Amino acid sequence: MTTSPMAQLVPSYAQGQWWTPAGDPAGTQVLDANTGELLARVNSDGLDLAGMVNYGRTVGQRELGKLSLHERALVLKELAQYLNARREELYALSFQTGATKIDSMVDIDGGIGVLFTYSSKGRRELPNSNVILDGPMEVLSKDGSFAGEHIYTRIPGVAAQINAFNFPVWGMLEKFAPAFIAGVPTIAKPATPTGYVAEAAVRLMVESGLLPEGSLQLISGSARTLLDELDYRDVLAFTGSASTANSLKAHVNVVEGGVRFTCETDSLNAAILGPDAVPGTPEFDAFVKSMVTEMTVKAGQKCTAIRRAIVPQGMVPDVVAAVGARLDARIVVGDPRAEGVTMGALASLEQLRDVRGAVEEMIAAGGELAYGTLDAPVVRSTSGEDSVVDAGAFMSPLLLTWDDVRNQAVHGLEAFGPVSSVIGYADLDEAIELAAMGSGSLVATVCTNDGETARVLTTGIAAHHGRVHMLNRETARSSTGHGSPVPHLVHGGPGRAGGGEELGGIRAVKHHMQRTAIQGSPNLLTAVTGVWHTGADRVIAGAAEFGAVEGAIHPFRKSLAELNIGDAFASPLRRVSLEEITAFAHETGDTFYAHVDNAAAEANPFFPGIVAHGYLLVSWAAGLFVQPAPGPVLANYGLENLRFITPVPAGDSIRVTLTAKKITPRVTDEYGEVAWDAVINNQDGEIVATYDVLTLVEKEDVTYKNWK
Structure with a gap:
């Protein structure tokens, strides 16, 4: 790693290049905390702060926007691995700040750990897209043709961060990681006494070649007029003294200009x-x-x-x-x-x-x-x-x-x-x-x-x-x-x-996004979010009497390359008999009275008499939609949001409709996740149960080809 020679100026990283002031200005001296030896000088006079902000809003936003949430999360993992292999270089500098080996581990290893954690959580908890849903759809019309919901999309500006001297690496990375996943470029301004450690970390990050252009810039020295350049598109995160925070809060661009401001200050x-x-x-x-x-x-x-x-x-x-x-x-x-x-x-x-x-x-x-x-x-x-x-x-x-x-x-x-x-x-x-x-x-x-x-x-x-x-x-x-x-x-x-909030898992990613209420038809909501909404168009395979399209392929026979949101399957009806309910009760040991005692069941205000077990109905539903031969569907890994709505007595029939609701390809594997909207209806069309079926599906249908 190439670092600034000691007693020379600590450079900034602006608009894709390393920068120091012209000439040889004196700057602020930075000393070894243990010996008082002169280490470096810091000076940001002449740094084009307006240009940095514009560069982030244009180049940084453009390049980060080419990646999905998952792809950006994967970059964080690779970046963490790169820094982890070179952390000894950062330790050597950290000692000069007065930090022991344990102190340096808290700062450096802790910061790298934040990158690993956000990479993992981003890929597990967020969609592989750039729109995040917030809550369920709200039906706004009687016929279901008009609905609304909330989405998160990234803010269109930069994430400026002013960090404290005590954790030059962790303090920067814990702010950088969620902003990066959200797709918002960072401008980092470390505290002067230990900023040379942050500069070394940024230099390593740049040298890794992993960062999209414009996604990270560094101010070494005073932030000067940075806040003058920010507006409602941007967020400023500050860690430091309450007095400085109060002066930042009072800036016209925060009070009137809408800059999103969060801070962490004194704490007893x-x-x-x-x-x-x-x-x-x-x-x-x-x-x-x-x-x-x-x-x-x-x-x-x-x-x-x-x-x-x-x-x-x-x-x-x-x-x-x-x-x-x-x-x-x-x-x-x-x-x-x-x-x-x-x-x-x-x-x-x-x-x-x-x-x-x-x-x-x-x-x-x-x-x-x-x-x-x-x-x-x-x-x-x-x-x-x-x-x-x-x-x-x-x-x-x-x-x-x-x-x-x-x-x-x-x-x-x-x-x-x-x-x-x-x-x-x-x-x-x-x-x-x-x-x-x-x-x-x-x-x-x-x-x-x-x-x-x-x-x-x-x-x-x-x-x-x-x-x-x-x-x-x-x-x-x-x-x-x-x-x-x-x-x-x-x-x-x-x-x-300070009244602020950082970290908190995916909450911090959403701090760098705007929550917006959207309204429209189920088809338009589906188009914007990439998630199928009840009432939106479907291509249904299966039972013709339930709306199936002639010649449509069962969606379980489609790989991710072939599957589309809205691909669906409608099963035929299956009759429920008393003998099957009784057998299931005794086989499983679930002899709750509503499944075995007609008089007791009739006395319950919810049941018309003996009714089928909910889990029996879900099991039958699986039998109605499953495709038994090997194919692109690799595994069922669970159910979500299961609700039993209408009881099913002996003599009734059920059917299931399965719709591809959300498709999430994994960026590191040859398969992805598909969430299927499952609805069980009775013979009268009444909803019996609703839930999401979760499956792992190949990107290409390799398993079926190999099996054949």
Whole structure:
């Protein structure tokens, strides 16, 4: 990999090319967080931001639009594999930010993991198209000729992202992945102190050759007038301080221009220890371990770190002592490239000054330092020596206690480093009140093995938090942890935390799409969505008396190359006998009275007497539509949305109509999925049952040809 020479300008990637300012402008200096050595300079003066936005809206949109949701998801997998094979190159740079190997894994491996997860979820949960249905069709006319529903389509602009310094890789990729699947080009702006790591990741992504042109651009340095160039077509996602977020929110293009704005800001996250979790219990040990982890991973520079440990009043000294003992036993502060170091430096000297200043303000307001020191700590260097280092941004882990548990400083000041406070509560109601005093947070932990305590605390604080992590002896080993957002679940929080939402599986993809209500005939809805709608045209094979077209081929004999939405089969009628119902009841053991006792069945308001089992009817339906010989249909892998509507007594008859509803070719396999709309009717045309049959079907009819 080719990276920018140290102390040279970190380049931007704009309009398909690497860019640095003309001449040799000074720019902002970026230092090694451990040694103070000059690493690089950053300057975006003269960068054509308007051109970047236009390039994304035109070239990026065009090239991404050539791929389906599944195809873009597959690119993410290939990109993740490419980065995974080269992550050591990113580790080497990450160490310079003060990150240990574990910190770097959280950032780099975690970011790559997001790509893998979104690739998998995108291909499993989304259609292989560019339109996503949202909910069922709504019939808007008596005869069914006019209907409506909701669809998602990608927004026509760019996804601009302004990221924080603490996770230069993960922070970028967790925003990039869902935007990419949605088909929206990304313009990434990393924070200056660690932006060189993000630049290296982007360089690898570009060098992979996997990205469609225009799908990713990078601003190294100030975003300057980027927001001036955005409008209602675009989305801006920000991670950082509340003050900066508020200034962005106030921009005219957000207030009046319709820019979609989401943010994640300050968060005074809490961890609540239940009254049952006394010293000696697995819950107490798990709580202490979680506190130490959250104080020291990334040197506490995590928006999800535990800032307030809310514990029973009588256990405050126990928690302080246990956390202090674990810190003493496990934490070695120093250069992360040195042997044995478990906590590195803060990201910059400016960050060190900010954190120390916040702690000093908290102490002045009434906090008491219960563990650690504000003095420069003894740190381990790469030579193995332990000494005080003035040049690095090193800090001791700090634990504070408070006599006044409602002091606004503990609930309002965030020291964004290895700092946490322990405050006591009298009862669960007070614990809930104290947690809520954070005015909205990203995450809280509830640590208890008592179900009622978990219920009271979780429901009490849920509306104040984006995520609640419940910790007990059953999850102590398997939990991903208090401070680890996972791509499957939403990341964000109300109030002080910014009111935004990221991740959450496919929810994040839809954040980059517009939900639109569409109305029209079933035929037009089918044409727009690629999904057959009840009432739309069909080509029916099978029983002529039920509308079959002469010479039409049974759709189960068609490969994906031949099958069309609306291809259907209508079966003949099959009579239901009492003997068959009775035999099925005794063979299966399902002797529910409605199937075996006529008097009891007649007394039930839903049944006219003995009726056929619903599952018997579904089994018969399969026998009515199945094609037994080998062919393109490889397997039936399930049913969805099964509903039994009209009971079927002995003497009635049933038939089934099967319609190709949705066709999803797999981009990596020689087969795809077909969802079939199945409707069972009785001899009077009344609907007996409705459901979707799911099958795997070959793209070409290879199986049948080989069998013959």
